[in-house]
Amino acid sequence: MDNHAIVETLEEIATLLELSGENPFKVRAYANGARALETLTEDLDTLIAQGKLKGHQGIGQGLADAITQLRQEGKLAFLEELRASLPPGLMEILKIPGLGPKKVRALWQLLEITDLAKLTEACESGRVAELKGFGAKTQANILDGIKNREAYGRRHLWIAVEPIVTEVLAGLRALPEVERAEAAGSFRRARETVGDLDFLVASEKPGPVMSWFVAQAGIQEVTAHGETKSSVRFTSGLQADLRVVPAEQFFFALHHFTGSKDHNVQMRHRALGRGLSMSEWGLTAKDPSAKAPGAKNEEEVFKALGLKWIPPELREGQGEIEAAEHNALPELITYEDLRGCFHNHTLASDGRASLEQMTAAAEAMGWEYFSIADHSKSSAYANGLDEVRLRAQIKEIKALNDSKLFKVHVLTGSEVDILKDGSLDYDDAMLAQLDVVVASVHASMSLDEDAMTARIIRALENPRVHILGHLTGRLLLERESYKVNIAKVVDCAAANGKCIELNANPKRLDMDWSHWRRAAEKGVLCAINPDAHRTEQFGFVRTGTLQARKGWLSKAQVLNAKPLKELLSWLRR
């Protein structure tokens, strides 16, 4: 089993245990184990061989054994038993909003409901409403949840919700009762996709603020409307939460509502160790005679627990609290640090703008340089360039630079295809004429993990290659990553002094943030590349930079933050 499959299996075990009424802490141990494994960036086989699996936070002897067995044999005896003891359809029922393990179990045991079809039937015949703890409303909500389960479960691209966030914030801030309003949750942490929008407001009068919120245009349904919290669902299916708190509690609430959940749990654990209890309302001392600290800004929330302020992008519960404790947080890259970018297309392949138009746009971005990387000949679907056309483009770029029409320096290059066997689509003599060589996989994406890893490593070992393009081939919410051992590719990049791309196309955003901390520690450089096919797509690097920040990257670790002179000497070394 590969990593991803093992993560899913551990999650399945957690769910099955939950459904069978197991100790909730044991359930959580499996769920935590899945998270721990998901965030391991080391190669799993290496960890198993070295006996280093146990010892990672959340992985003890039991989980280490289970993971090892899943990796090596692909099955677990107790999981088979667990699966056999529960109808598989319960997993789908559990996904309906409002139905948790207790209710699903009751439906199963009392009404013999084992799948969505039977559940629908029972609701329509009114039998569900008769159960203890259920009622007419619950029954109607279940039917609604079944009908809309696609829409309710969908996530959304960060970039797609950004304009909506801006609009809602502007609306909130325009209300006279609102003292402050911020977006929190996964949006503030800059996750590449968000499950919902989370807004926080400081106000002494929650009533009118929430009334405005639930009456916005485009709202299909109000799913909660309490004293401090409301939830709505827009017709698009996007959901949004609003929490209103008094100004004194704003920064504790902002911290809470920003999350992540794992980060919050770790912070609360830390508070407990210091004799304090932490919630969205602040810190309270367990000893009532002791004074509980307040907070005038977010820095003071962290300070109260002996920590430096942690940028929201890092709050994923992956070591940021430990780093903040030791004053070892990185100085994160900013958009302003960027001096250019690589990997841009023109009319010559599948871009929509000419070389001159792209150059003018790059100049307008205030950049010192940028590089062209049109497709190579095997990508015929994208009008990839053969050697003759590529040589002509090189000449064209030299002429453009010589003309001094623009101040921005145009670098020649290619996004050369990594062919099925790991060879490249141009020979070394051709590649040697280019300033910047980006190598990417565009075809034969269904190789098995070993073959794909070997293929990419072979390409990366070519001394002419500077940057590895969109490493996983994923298209967020559309297409899974192809199978590849990222840890091994990163190690190869480190050993060969290569740069890996952080493709800033909002649907790609790979190599993804979770791998960058380890990669950069090993010395791999990052290129935040727009993969622009139109002039306005240079702007992608802004969100790409947020992902680089999530990956703990600082200016020195980003190739396109280097001044041109340094860049050229790195490219030509």
Add this chain to the structure above:
DNA sequence: GCCGTTTTCGGCCCGACTGTTTTCAGTCG
């Protein structure tokens, strides 16, 4: 099942909201 500058046993984050209930369990965030 995990874990230990309180602990190797006995804890495990903590609060809002709904729908059901007649005082709160379950679910969610």
